[in-house]
Amino acid sequence: MAEEPKAVEFAKRLFTCRCGEADCTMATLVPFREHIAMLVRAITSAGHNGLLKNRPERWDAWQGVFYPLQMAASIEDVDADPSYTDDTFAGFWCEGVWELEAEDRKSASAYVAALTIFNFIWMAYEQTIRLCEFNLFHRDKLPVQARKYFAANEGTLGDMPAISYLYRQAIQCCRQASGLAEDIVAMEQTYSLRGAAAAAELGRIFRNYIVHGSDPVPPDDRANEWGVARFYMVSRMVLVLIQGLVRQRLKTPQQLMPLSAVREEDVEEADRLFGGLHQKPELWRQFPEISEE
Ligand SMILES: [Zn+2]
Numbered sequence: 001m002a003e004e005p006k007a008v009e010f011a012k013r014l015f016t017c018r019c020g021e022a023d024c025t026m027a028t029l030v031p032f033r034e035h036i037a038m039l040v041r042a043i044t045s046a047g048h049n050g051l052l053k054n055r056p057e058r059w060d061a062w063q064g065v066f067y068p069l070q071m072a073a074s075i076e077d078v079d080a081d082p083s084y085t086d087d088t089f090a091g092f093w094c095e096g097v098w099e100l101e102a103e104d105r106k107s108a109s110a111y112v113a114a115l116t117i118f119n120f121i122w123m124a125y126e127q128t129i130r131l132c133e134f135n136l137f138h139r140d141k142l143p144v145q146a147r148k149y150f151a152a153n154e155g156t157l158g159d160m161p162a163i164s165y166l167y168r169q170a171i172q173c174c175r176q177a178s179g180l181a182e183d184i185v186a187m188e189q190t191y192s193l194r195g196a197a198a199a200a201e202l203g204r205i206f207r208n209y210i211v212h213g214s215d216p217v218p219p220d221d222r223a224n225e226w227g228v229a230r231f232y233m234v235s236r237m238v239l240v241l242i243q244g245l246v247r248q249r250l251k252t253p254q255q256l257m258p259l260s261a262v263r264e265e266d267v268e269e270a271d272r273l274f275g276g277l278h279q280k281p282e283l284w285r286q287f288p289e290i291s292e293e
Contacts, residue, residue, distance in 0.1 A: 006077040007109035008033075008117070011232045025165040028279045032232065035239060036073040036121075038277045040066045041260035043246060048261050051270050053249045054131060064127035065242070072120035072235075078113040081105050107224045111217070114231035115210070121235045121242075122207055128245045143204035146241065149248070151197035160196055160244045161279060166237040167199040173230035174206060179214045180230075196244055199237045206234045240278055247274045256287070 017027035030038065043066050046052050047059050054061065083091055083101045091098040129142040137145040153159075174180045183205045187193075193201055209215065215227065247253065253271035258264045268287055276284025 004106065007079070007106075007113040008075055008077060010110050010114065010228050011117075014229055014232050015236070025162050026169075028162060028283055029236075030278060030280060032236065033073050035236070035278050036069050038259075039239060039243065040069045040073065042273055042277055043069075045258050045261045046246070046250070046270060046274075049257050051250055051252065051255060051257055052246070053251050061127070061131055065124045065131070068120040068123040068127070069242075072117045072124075075113060075117060078109045078116070079105075080108040080112045082108045110228050111224065114228045118210070118231040118235045121238050122203075125203070125238050125242055128242050132245050132248055143200065143207070146245065147193070147197050147200040147204065150195070150200050150241070150244065151193060153248075154195055154197065160240050161276060161284075163196050163199050163237065163240050163244075164194070166233065166240060167195075167202060170199070170202055170206075170230065170233035170237050173226055173233045174202065176226035177209075177215065177230070179216075180206065180209050183209065196241060200241055203234055203238050203241065206230065236278075243274045243277065247271055250274070 011032040015026065015029055015032050017024045019026075021027075029035070043052075043062060047062050052059070052062065082104050091101040125146075126142045129146045132145075132149070134145045134149055137148045140148065171184060175184060184202070187201055187205060191201065250270050253269070255270050256267040257270045257273065259266045259268060259273065268285060272284055272286060
């Protein structure tokens with residue numbers, strides 16, 4: 001029997017281009033886990049090189065950003081067994097039940113993995129907003145501050161490559177849940193948001209929907225595909241929003257910086273790095289990687 005795919009491999013499948021079109025935005029993205037790893041390295045490198053605006057004593061606060069991201073990327077697999085609480089041992093003596101339980105384990109594991117990864121990315125997002133110190137919006141909750149910031153900076157720092165595409169993908173996944181679909185209609189009636197601002201608002205709505213227990217569980221098989229997909233789509237979108245916020249904190253955006261704290265010779269303009277690291281290097285690198293030969 002072929003080995004079961006790992007619970008986290010859903011993301012790999014989700015972010016794989018299946019259309020083969022030359023202008024497919026999905027095909028421009030680096031793999032999900034790699035995206036998180038690049039972001040962690042870039043933030044650490046920017047911090048070490050003194051590129052991030054923070055009050056002198058606050059570099060440590062960026063740990064609240066990269067540690068949750070590190071956790072999100074660290075998850076290799078998840079193994080959840082919903083039948084643990086079942087004391088009938090039905091699966092022990094009935095093959096039909098045993099098979100159903102195996103399916104349950106598979107879908108529960110994928111769900112737990114996606115939820116956990118999303119939660120870590122969301123923690124990093126809120127901490128990034130906190131570090132941005134948007135004094136103008138200090139009365140608002142953090143996710144609202146980010147939305148207002150992106151709306152006020154549309155076309156400049158708030159404009160991130162592929163963000164509108166990710167937003168469209170995420171909103172399509174979110175619309176499959178009736179509770180969320182209603183919130184999306186309300187959002188569209190209240191604001192006319194675009195780009196990163198729209199993504200920030202969708203992220204906020206989705207996160208509230210999850211923490212208030214509105215996601216239907218257990219999802220049936222078909223719903224589970226959408227249910228898991230939206231965690232990853234929204235997570236991707238939020239990762240790019242984090243990059244957009246870090247760009248806002250760069251002291252000298254044009255300064256060359258190493259891609260990671262240990263790859264000192266491999267440099268790029270700071271603003272380009274945070275603007276593009278979710279996409280394949282040939283799309284944004286100005287200084288191609290120095291060959292090791
Ligand atoms: Zn494609």
